[in-house]
Amino acid sequence: MTSIKFRCPGSAAKILLVMVVGAVTTPLFATDAVTNGGFESGDLTGWTRIGLGQATGSGIGVTPTEGSFQGYIETTGNLTALAPAVAASLGLSGPAIAALGAGTPVNGTGISQNVTVSAGDTLSFDWNFLTSELTELPMYNDFGFFSISGSAFLLASHDGSTFNTISPPAGFEGQTGWMTQTYTFPSAGTYSIGFGVFNVGDAGHDSALVLDAVSVPVAVPEPTSATLSALALVGLVAWGWRRRHAELTVTREVTPRRPLCWTR
Numbered sequence: 001m002t003s004i005k006f007r008c009p010g011s012a013a014k015i016l017l018v019m020v021v022g023a024v025t026t027p028l029f030a031t032d033a034v035t036n037g038g039f040e041s042g043d044l045t046g047w048t049r050i051g052l053g054q055a056t057g058s059g060i061g062v063t064p065t066e067g068s069f070q071g072y073i074e075t076t077g078n079l080t081a082l083a084p085a086v087a088a089s090l091g092l093s094g095p096a097i098a099a100l101g102a103g104t105p106v107n108g109t110g111i112s113q114n115v116t117v118s119a120g121d122t123l124s125f126d127w128n129f130l131t132s133e134l135t136e137l138p139m140y141n142d143f144g145f146f147s148i149s150g151s152a153f154l155l156a157s158h159d160g161s162t163f164n165t166i167s168p169p170a171g172f173e174g175q176t177g178w179m180t181q182t183y184t185f186p187s188a189g190t191y192s193i194g195f196g197v198f199n200v201g202d203a204g205h206d207s208a209l210v211l212d213a214v215s216v217p218v219a220v221p222e223p224t225s226a227t228l229s230a231l232a233l234v235g236l237v238a239w240g241w242r243r244r245h246a247e248l249t250v251t252r253e254v255t256p257r258r259p260l261c262w263t264r
């Protein structure tokens, strides 16, 4: 009986090992944990909003730092929300807001979304605080802030920031100008990232927080290489099966168990 066997089983094992190592050490590429962080959809897709906010272009007198759109949240008008509702939407407590030291807010707007990150990943965003309170008393200390899962961080306030009053955007007396803020996540998990702007002292005189390039770059396996590795692995298994199948076929042809034209 003729038998066909693999001549180099060691080589097959080596090929398999290379494929597995290739899959494990597949190159990584960066994607973003933030949905629509540049507001380039032209709306607030990906964000939960409470109050009055939108994506807007440079028509407001502020040029986006990335692309054609930017996020715009404000304190003016009947469509804003009362401060406790904004805080609740962002997952913030009254003490967390009070700890900012900017006063007790009256009304405003917030946007937020959840992001899933690894330890050491960094949130980065551009912001610009606009206000029309500059000629008003310090008690009207409107402010803008960002939040991370229950913790709030002050970005700017009427009393605490330096404003550029040269050619301010229409409807405002000054702007801080674009600033960049970062926050590094201490551990892996899903976090709520939020942004808010509040009126303080009363519900009058506009303030707004403009946002752009909100980003948390995260590394994930490069899909093309991973897919190729997986396909190669499948191909190797299929090749081995075909070799074994061919061996059985040949065996039957050389030593049939019964006559090829056997009849009753």
Ligand SMILES: [Ca+2]
Pocket: 037, 038, 039, 040, 064, 065, 066, 067, 068, 069, 070, 212, 213
């Ligand atoms: Ca943008």
Ligand SMILES: [Ca+2]
Pocket: 075, 133, 140, 142, 199, 200, 202, 203, 204, 205, 206, 207
């Ligand atoms: Ca105000």
